[in-house]
Amino acid sequence: MVSHVWSILTNRESLWVAWIHSYRLKGRNFWECKSVPNCCWSWRKLLQLRPLIRSFCWSKLGNGRDTSVWYDNWSGISPLSSFLSSRTITREGFSLQATVADLSSNGSWLWPAAWRDTYRVLIQLDQVQRDANNQDCLLWKDGDEVSDYSSSGVWNSIRISDPEVNWHSIVWFSQCIPRHAFFMWLIMRKKLVTQDKIMYWNYTRTTNMNMMCCLLCYESLDSHDHLFFECKFSAKVWEFIRAKAGMDNVEAKWSAITEWLRQRARSKSADNLVCRLLVAASAYVIWRERNTRFFKNHARPPENICDSICDTVRYRLMGLKFKNTPKVRRLLQRWDIHGALAVDDGG
Template identity: 25%
Template sequence: MAGNFEMSDIGLLTYYLGIEVLQHKDGIILSQERYAKKILCETGMDECNAVQSPMEFGLKISKANEEEGTDEKDYQQSIGCLHAIPITHSTRYRLLCRLVKQLLKYRALARSFVQVEIRSGTPTSFWFDEWSPLGRIIDLTEMQGCIALGINLNATVEFVIQNYRSRRYRAEHLITIDKEILKLRAQGLTEEDDVVKWKGKGNVFRPCFDIHQTWNSIRVPQSKVQWYKGLWFAGSTPKYSVMSWLAVHNRLATGDRLLLWNSQANAQCILCNSAVESRNHLFFSCTFTETIWRNLTRKLLGQNYSHIWSQVLDLISTHTVSGETRFLLRYAFQVSVHSIWLERNGRRHGKVQRHPSILIKFIDKQIRNRISSLRGRAGTSFNNAMVVWFSSRD
């Protein structure tokens, strides 16, 4: 990751989003004690006595007409802080259970990707690890095999090779297992560690794990879409790429999609208030967003300029423009999609509305910052990007 992104090592994680992270050799402990004490101090309750319920049982509350007004935002902020407290307790437990259940679904699939090459046989389970061409021995014999072969369920390969006594079996699968044990005994064990091998490209097992080859082995291959180059390119920022990817797949909760879930939902575009909000309207047919897009890309595209979604997608995916201009166009597209969507969400949730000129300045700053971080990298062609970008600005 350090080769693709600017990173710095600041040591072990100790505090993140209100959660203390205590790392020991026996595990990791998550705590929100410091966060809870901070809330108590800010609300003036740090010296109060601890009780099971913060309110007297059966207390009736009425409106105080003669009291001075209070700022409701302070109350809302305090209550909002309390919502984050259970994250390391019941919520953490539920998330952990969900994660474990999801992982357990892939047990059968994962077994076919792992093999063990026996050297010493010490850490390898005779019954549950796939150390022979026969596969997992427990799958061949089931639990009755322990009695039939006289081998304990917890036995390792090393223990079996050293202590197994061959017998005459009638069942064909037991005869095959017996031969496999005697074959490995004849080869002999060494003092080296067993080698765990992972299945990769071409179903070949190798002593190293390759996530790319594993992913290609378990997924159903699909033909490449034309627009992928416009989203996943050198110098892109992951959060902007993911947001753009969601937009391309029309997965953003725009007004037209909200209507499919709730016919009473307000589907009007909150930026221009003149049309139903859809993906194609929001990017960039809306008068609000078209102003932003035009200001950022009009000079970059020249005669090829367009604000129609399908045409914009073609422009960033093909070689209509080249070099630094193509990178700037793609990056401007992604930052614009991300910033416009955040502005749209902010307005729907009552935040202060921003003028297009403010968003233009913000996007312009993000692009300049990205160019500055990329310039000077070995093997890249971003050295002239800042000159091209400045020449396209008014």
């Protein structure tokens, strides 16, 4: 949507932009155009983006003929409309559609001298000079960095960003199973609604929840650490399936498992891929088993859970292509994948 706004601001040659200027703006500046009640949804959404992106749209002055002197960002104190009202501007006989070139002549500004006394910040514009040999240019400015418009640049500027976590590569990777990856993200953020969290939210209900326990092992309350994989039931599942990925020595603790994966996060080997798929599938299937027991009162033995996990990973591997190497062939044989997968030399 910002790309559409940028097309309007730069007056890109297209039928749609021409229509917007003729029927929506009608000579007005995009930044000061008001949203009318009967306008269409798409136009209203474009106008609602203005507070978000206005500070990033920077007009690099050339001759000043394409830059609004009142509404565009072209200096350290602009837009001037932030302190000069429309009434103040028109009362002095200036047009609201005036450009920087219209208000600048021979290196001086044409506004009343009284404005310099009333609005002292205008004195800072004495240092601004136009370049008559070049046209104005609209750029994207994020802090001190100024660049040409790009969708990626806009995204990086306006999105809410946090420091990169060190576990992202074990959750999100191109061969992941999307629902498993999203579930892994919830676990890493400790966002699952486990019994310990419910009691923390509403401590007054503790007396009514004394009978609550993990529905997998029927011992302590379930929690993130307990379910993955300190619970006797889930630990038994983990002890069986970890051998399928060469993780025999990794203990049944979520912190130990994720640390083991994180240390190998940069590896692009097929073995490492299987490890990530297997851990995600294990957590997902165990959580589903927990919910099935809670909501449907239906339980499966650990052996069935292990089979479900292995089948899920196997089916995912059958849909991928790998390099034709002895190590990969041994891996596929270990997962009983033979004629179902075409092994590709350049995969």
